[in-house]
Each structure stands twice: as C-alpha cells, then as structure tokens.
Amino acid sequence: MKSWLNRAAVPLGLAAFVALLAQVPLLRNPNFYFTDDSAAQFLPMWHRLGEQLLAGNWPPLLDNDSWMGGNLAAEALFGVWNPVNLANYLLVAGLDDLALSAAVVKTEFLVLLALGVYLLCREYGAARWASAALAAALPFGGFTLYFQASTWVAGLMAFAWVPYVWWSARRSARGELYPLWPFIFGALCVTNGNPYGVLGVCAVLFGLLVEFWLRKDKPALRRVLLVGLCVAAVVPLVFLPLLGASAVGLRTGKELFNIGQLVPSLTDLLNLSLPSHLPGIRAFDPSAYRMTVPATYFAWFVLPLLAWLDFGVLKRRWRELAAVFTVAAGYLLLSLGPSNLWMFRWPLRHVESLFLALAVLTAVLLTAGLRTDRLRERVLATGGILLLSGYLAFSAWPKISARHLLSLALLAGLTALVVLAARSGGRWTGRLSAAVLCGGTAVVLVLQTGWQPANADVAAYRFPASTAQLHEQFAKRYRGTTVQIADRGLPGPNGENRDVLFGNMYAAAGVGTPTAYTGMGFKPLHKALCLTFYGGTCRKAYPALFQPTESGASLADLLRVETVVVQRSLFTTPEHKPAPVPGAKVEPDPLAGLPEPAYPPVVYPGWRVEESNDAVTVLRRVRSLDWPQGRLSQVSGGVRVISDEQRGQRTELVRFTRSEQSGGKAELTFARLNWPGYTATVNDQPVAVRNGPGGTVVVELPAGTRSGELRLHWDPPGYQIGIGSALAGLLAALALCVVRFRSRRRTAGDGRFGAFR
Template sequence: MAAFGLGSAAALVSFLPTAAMLKVGNHGGGIYNNGFLVPGLGDLFFSANPVHASRIMAFNGYTEIRQSIFYAAWFVFPIIIFTNWKIIRILPVRVVSISIFSVLLFMLTQGPEQLGPIRYSIRFIPYFHIFSIIIFLYFWSHFPVKSLSHNRFKVLLGIVVFTTLLSLQQFPHMPRAIIWSGVILAAASYAFAYKRLTPVLWYSLTLGIAIFARLSGGPANPTTAEWWAYVNNLHADNLSLIPKDYSICLISNPTFSTDSKRFEDVWFGNMGLAHGIAGVNGYSPIGQQALVRNFFPIVHGWTFPNAGQTGLSRDPLTGLTIFDLMRVSTVVAAAGSDAERFASDKSPEWQLIKQTKYASKFTHKLPNQSLPGSLSWPLSGYTVTEPQKATATKEILQFGSIGPDVHDLIFARTYWLGYKATFNGISIPVTPYNGYLISVKLPDNAKSGTLELTFHIPFLKISIFAAFLSMLTTCLLLVWRKIWRFSGEEPVYHIQK
C-alpha cells in the first residue's frame, strides 16, 4: 500500500492536469482493434542482436521498426540463467501480486487497439517490461547461483550467437555491424559471469551496453516524422508568441490525392509547424469539445465537409463571421469538393490569391486586425494599448477609456480551464464564447484600467509538490532501511514441490 500511495503521488503530475482538461476536452472513445501499433509476441520478448528489426502495423502498413523498448529481454535472459530456480520454495505475496499485475499489462499490450479513451496498446510495453524486470531482479538478488557453471554460460553465449545469426539472416548486407555487436555482447556476458566487478564498473558496463544496443539499432524509425524539417523552421516558429492572424486548411478527405507533393500546399497534423504556418488545425490528442463539434472531427486536424460554411457564418451577437472572431485571415482548401464548396459559399471580400493542382488559397482583410494581442471583439468603444507582446500564457492590455456599451471582450484563444483574468487587480469572470473562444466580462463601472489575462495549467503546482514529496519520502525510506521492517511475519506464497 505504501508503494502504491507513493507511486500514485508521483504520477499526479501527469494525471491531474490532464484530468482537468476533460471537462472541456474531447478524447475519442470506443472499443476496437484493427491491429494498429499492436506489437507481436516476438517483439515483447525481444532478445535478438541489437541490429535487428521488427515488423508492426503502422500508418503505412506493416513497416520496419527498431525500438529500444523491445530490448528489455536482454535484462531478463541473463537473470534467468544466473538464478538458482531449484531452491525457490516460498515467495512474498507482494512478488506474486506484481507478477499478476505484469501478466495483466502483458495482456493489454495485445489490444484492443483502443479501449475507451486509452489509445494504442503499444504504450503498455514499457510498463510490462519494467514490472517483469523487477520480478526477475528479485529472484536474482534472493536466489543467485553460488557459482556459475560452464553450462549456464554456454546457454547465455548460445543466445548471443543464435540471435546474431538471425540478424545476419535478416540483414546480410550489414555483417560488420552485426558481428561486432555480437562480439561486444559476448564479451559483456563473460564479464558479468566470471569477473568480480565493483559496483561502479557493474553499473557503468550495464549503462554502456544499454546505450550501445540502442545506438547500434539505428538512429530513427521509418514511421517517425522527419524531425529535421522542424529544425529548419525554428527561426519562423515561436509557439509562445501570439500571431496577429491565423490560417486554416479545409481538408475533409486527406486522400483526395496520392501524390506526396500535395503536402506542399495542404497540411494537417503537425505539418503546419514544419511549414512555419500559424494554423488552427493540427494534431491534438485531447481536442477541445466545441472545436471538435464544429470543425475538427479527429485528432489529426482534418475538417468537416461543412467547416468552411461554419467559419463563414455570422455570429448573431458580434455581427462578425466565426473566422473573423478566430482571426482567420487565410483559408487553404484542398482541391476538389473542399475548394469548390468554399469558393461557392465565400463572400466577395475573400480573394483567391493562389491556385495549384492540390489546393486553392483564399485571403481577406480582418475587421479586427488593428486590435492588439489576441483581442478580437468589440471593434470600437474604447482605447487600448499593448505594453508587451502577448504570449500563450500572458496578455496585458491597458484601456485608456471604456465606453458604456462595452461589457464583454472576446479573445481569439481556445478556451481551456486554467484561464484567469484581473482588471485593476480584481478578479473578473472568464467564460467560453461559442464553446471555444475566450470571453472576459468587465466590471460594470469600468472606465479605464489594466486587464491581465493569464493561463496556468490546473493543479500543476500541487501535483509537482506531491511528486517531489513522494520522491523525497522514497529516498528517505531507502536510506533508513529500518523503516522497511515489518512488525510480524511477511505473508508468503508456498510453492509445492
């Protein structure tokens, strides 16, 4: 129970902020399994030469993948060989419990592909391996062999030789790398088996072999995005600063063309970052409910067929279009039905500035483009300046005068829990507008003053404190071993002879 409590406290930093998003968030549910990113059993018990690839169903079908999470068996197999299994007669209940939990995690690695909001069973692999390694380390530390026989070492060496031959069979054009990997692993196995290493050498050798195995496995997977594309655009991308206007890509069918060159004109997912585009549609594992209902049905940022009509519709309160309130000045519509629909629905102020084989690009002048920061409405009735550039987490506006008809302000920001606003130091309400924009209500007697809009991740400070307290307590328990002593006998599970 103590371990469960400490572990739960340490995990709060990843759980509480995410849980706070669920009130306005949208994370696809359902139970189904198409085999996507479901690892094979051979990968879960992977023990081959590091220069070895697996196969897994990914975005482009079955593809080669090399993941460090598949190398956990290299810790398990030596432990199996260095443990004296014949003398094991009793096991603490906690070891049995961890074993059962490890089996459950193993089952989760095999699907379903999506279970409610939990997506992709491949994510359970590290946890299954961690618990498995903990169990085998317990056996090794409590039931080690007194002296390693030559037969046991031959078994370990045989595993190295056999898996090296498997890798040579898979990659006959890479004999040098594979053979050298096998030699280094064999030498490390010999050092572990017969040399009395100091703890420093033991840990250094273990860490060195782990790093070597990962590096020799290859720098990246084919299913990983071309990360250098982002580096080339870092000078153009600053996700902290708020842009003056945005673009949106209307793409309801991403397979409208099979030519990869189409992505030079259209985008979804994280492609906008690679192009240096301030786009409103991108990859979002937890979508905003109202945006999902109106524009983006799936996490990759594809749009509804009528997303353009929704953006062009007039808001009854402000008189502006939804795109104007979102400060969307540019629309890129994928060739075909998306481009045809937007061209027929748009007003004359939207001008076609570029047309290619894959997309049509439209732009218009925003009625609120002169407003500072992310302020979107009202357009008049006050004087305002921006003392500093608005960022993703903070925006300050100084109002010189506020007319009697100005009560609410609308900002072109996505509404999430965690936004707070003050006017002259006094807290004022922050509410969603249309479900996805930020609305701030000014005090009734507001004439002039300073508005400060900030965003703080909910429960972040308290969860960080809980994680710190958990780690501190764990360290103290490890230092003062007397605290671990049980009053009475520890429950055990007897193994029948």
C-alpha cells in the same frame, strides 16, 4: 578523493558510452529523432515554449496562437512545471535546427535513463560491471529507441525518472537517503505530465510496500508510504487542468475496449533477445500485419545466457527482490492487456517498464556468476533457446531469413565469448564480461539501425528542421492568424512543406494558426471548422469560415484571421473520410448543410487573393484589424473601446465607454478559446464568461455600466489547489528530512548513516 573517482569512473564511462551509442541511429537517418509526434507536436512547441520563457512568460500555461493545442497546462505532456524540461526548452529555442535539438535532448534522457538503471541495479546488490551492462542495454531496447526516443519523447522523458524514484525510495526506506530525494525524483517524473510515468511511480512504490511488508520492516514500510503521499501531492498540479478541460476536450479517456492495436503477444515478449525479430503486432496501418521495427527487443544476452545463470540466488533473495517481482508481474499483465484501458492506450507502451524489472533481475543473476559446470548440457540448452528464437522470428517474417541467421550466429559467438570470460576466472572476469556484453549491445544497435533506419509504423512528416528557413518560407508570406484549409497526405506539385505545414510546425515558423496539433482538442472549434488533431480540415471549413454566425460576424472576423491558405488538392482529390474507431461515439457532421465548395475558392468581400500557384491559393484580409495590441474581435451595444492590451498570454485589459442612448446587450468577443478557467471583472465586479461562436470568449457588460475597465484572466482549473498541494508535498518531504536528521543525531554513536530506526 581517489575513492570517489573510482566509484564515479563506471557511471561516467557508462554515460559517455550511451551518449556515443545514441548517435548511431543518426549515421543512417539524420532525422531519426525528428519524426512523427516529435516533429509534429513536441519539437516545434518546445521552440515556442522556449521563446515564451525568454520573453518572461512563466509558467507558460497558455499559447493563444496555437488555439486548440494552446492549452499547455491541460495538454500536460509538455511538462510546463518540470524545471529540467524548461531548461531544455530554452536550449531548443537557442538552436536553429530542430533535428539537432531533438538529438541533443533525447541523448540527454537516454543517458539519464542509463544512469538510473545503473543506480537501481547497484541498489539491489548487482556488481558494477553487470549493472553497467544492463544500463547500457535498456535505453536501446526496441520500443524505447524506436518509439519513445524516436517519436513519443514525452514517454522517454517520464520513464527516465522512474529508476531514480525506485532507487531513491528504496534507499530512503532503508535509512540510507533523505526522503527529499525520492520526492524530487517523483516530482520530476510526475511533472513531465505523462500518465505512464505516474503509473510507473505508483508501480514501484507499491512494489516496495510489498517488499518491506514481506520483510516485516514496519519503519521502512511507513517511510515508503509517507514518501508516496508526498509525491502524490504533486499530481493535482499537473492533472487537474486536464480533468478540468475534459468537458470541452475531444478525448474523454474513458474507453475500455480491445482492437488489438499495439498489443504484443506472449511469444513476442519471449523473443526479446533476437535482433532481427519483427513482432506480429498490429500498428497504425490497417493493411500491415507486422511491425517494421524490433519493438519487443530488450537485450541480446538475456535469453542466450539463461542456461548459464544461477537462479538459486533469486530463491535465496526473494524477499529482497519482491518489489522487482511485483513490478515485473504487474507490467507483464498490462503488456498483454486490452488496447484501450482508461487513459492508457496501446499496451506495448508497458513493455519498457517490464524490461526495467527484468534488467534488475538479470543484473543480480549475472553478479552471482555464470555456472560453467555440466558444460555439454548448458551448451545444448543455449542452442535450443537460440533455435526456438530463430524459429519464432522466421515464422514472423520468413523473407528476412538471412537477417535471422546472422542474428543467431552473432548471438552464438557473443555468448561463447561471455562464457569464456566467466571460465577464465580472476579479477578481470567482470570487466571482460562487461566488455563483451556492452560491445554486443553496440554491434546489435548498428545492425538494427542499418536494417531499420526509421520507424515506418508511424507518420513521416519530413518537415524542414531549420527554424530560420521556416520563418523565411512562411512567416513572411502568412501574416497574422492563419487558417489553413488543407489535409495531410494529399499530393502537391510544389513538394511537401513548401506551402502548407501541419502539426505545430507553424509555431516554429512564428505563425499563429487554429490548425495546430492537439492532444485533447476543443469541441466547439473542432465542430465549427472540422479540425483534426494534427491540424487538417475538410473542404467545407472554407465556407464555414466566412458564414455569418449568430453574433452577425463570421468566424474569420471573430478569430481575427488575417490569412487563409487553401490547398488545391483538397478540392481536386476525392475526399477521404476515416473509418470510425470501434467503440467510439459517432458525432453528426455539423457542416452537413453547407454547399460543397469549389476551387479556385470564392473570394468573399473584404478579402483578396495575395498569392496563387499550383498548390495553394493564399487570401489576405484587405483592411487592418482593430485593436492590434490585444485579442478583442467584436463589440456590440454601443461600446467604444479606448484600449485593448494583452498582458502575457493569460490576461487582457479593455478600457471602454458606452453611450447613454445605447440599449440592449453590450458584449465583447475575444479571439480566445473559452477554456474552463476564464474569469472576468468589470470595474472589479465579477461578470460571467460564456462561449461564443466556435468557442470564442464572450463577456457581457453589466446593465447600466457606461465606462470602465474589463479584466479578462485565465487560470487552469485547480490552479491554486494544485500549487498548494505541491507545496504541501514539498514541505512534508522537508519535514520528514528534519525528523530523519534528528533521529540520525540521536543514534550518531552507531557511526552509520542508516542506523536510525
């Protein structure tokens, strides 16, 4: 028991330390973890997903009220097959404050990442103190903290599992761990739905193949390959829906070009230890020529200690460290690559994986001990490294020279303390060194979050964080499906987020809207209402909503819209048309023939003005909609609907009759988007499903059918294949465990867990 406690003391202390450091950014910016995509996309949808789970809707693959953003299986980034994610969604649904929810969940994954790095460094023979120092530093690297943790949380959630995959796969290959563990960690990474996580799994497994091939360890090589195949079997479950929906999506994922966006240079990557360095990387503001955050910062001690490290250990252990070298080299090339490479945009996203490999190498070097001979030469070399770092930072932005000088003084002082600890010798050397390394990480974090309390390179939405406030402010005013004719960033006299919301915030407010955030889009509805990915529209979306379609009904009727919110400034401010993206196909404007609308908006028959102020005009449908229990919006051909019932999000049942005298087509239109995967039966006989106006679902009744039941159901493309493939991967991993267990029993006399070969 005492031995176990001794082993657990460092990881537990590390977890507490990282959890404490994760709160430092909140001291200056309470919404640090609730910004950009975290605010517009993830947190409000997590809240909606938690509500769906509490309502018994599992797995939550579809959210009809989010329309273009509601194909949760195809959006992938929500990780609806990941049990850890689902547990967190339940937690978010139980908390009123979305900013607090973001801080809790992101702290959890920063701690998970740190523990994974610690285990990985220990696996490569690094000492506890050195492993803990690197594990505490990596989660607070510039990109991980300011981009992954602050905004792009799906990347953080996937990246956090990569060290566990690496650690468990290597231990399993060496016979020290059952193969079920790398399968579990690999599945947790893959089911997060982030392609960069899948790339990370592939990279570390490939690196291990290289390592054991160089070591001529065929059994280990075979084990890595088999485990990799088991993990690969989970991929179809997550990504087949994305591929299946690509036919109607806006993002094809086939781009290959370079516009320099979020592409770091080699000098940016070399200056990875100076806290004040702001790299000259092009972000999203076309007028900016440098970033506002230290996106390429890794750890304060890596460069200053270079002159004191014994690099001979890398030469002596190069075969054991071959996987680390392979991963580092691969991610270095990716970090310097083109801005768009298939589905992998923005090479800056690869930097943290490069730093993961560097963390392992640094931990191994620190464990070998600092060399304190030839003291004068080493001091001069360290001074030269610091001066070069300072010059590069000064060149990037001379205006903040005071910060650069403070950073250089801090690094010089901390480096001196580490060297003094190493020269002291004795049993406390490692602990003293760890205290200085981790203490320096904390000091740097305080400085950086004081200098840059928020990531100004991404969108600052400033949404209300309280779901109770959102319900009070919007759900009571905007009832039923609500279409918002508005654009983000336009001025409003009533302040931000009082009358309009963007992204998925209406999901947190309990309002269904076609103007939701989407990572992939839906072409027919996008063209019909000129929707943007964050939920904005153009002016002509207003008349387009009420124009008769080819079915005779308007889109407002076919979508079962009950409320329309029209933003005044959209009509009184010159319309902004974004510049075309280089390399992207330019589509013609589908609303070009519509007249330019005016403000106040024309009130169409069947609608009335419910509310009007200096910011918006709110219109409400006069008559209640038919079939309130389902999503049926129009019938033709003499069909009389007896009942329409929605069962969950994916299934709808309609009981109907049709008069003997009626002729022609009998069609039923549903206020659902016709995502690939819909099937329909009439009296248990399959019938076709086609696109209606705006991409709505249309089902034609078979000729001669006079009564019966129509069942409409949606499964993501590849649904059964994906489930079967994932189960096959799990069974294969269990089978490998059985084989390993039997092999272990046969060699039990050796008294060693990993004796079997």
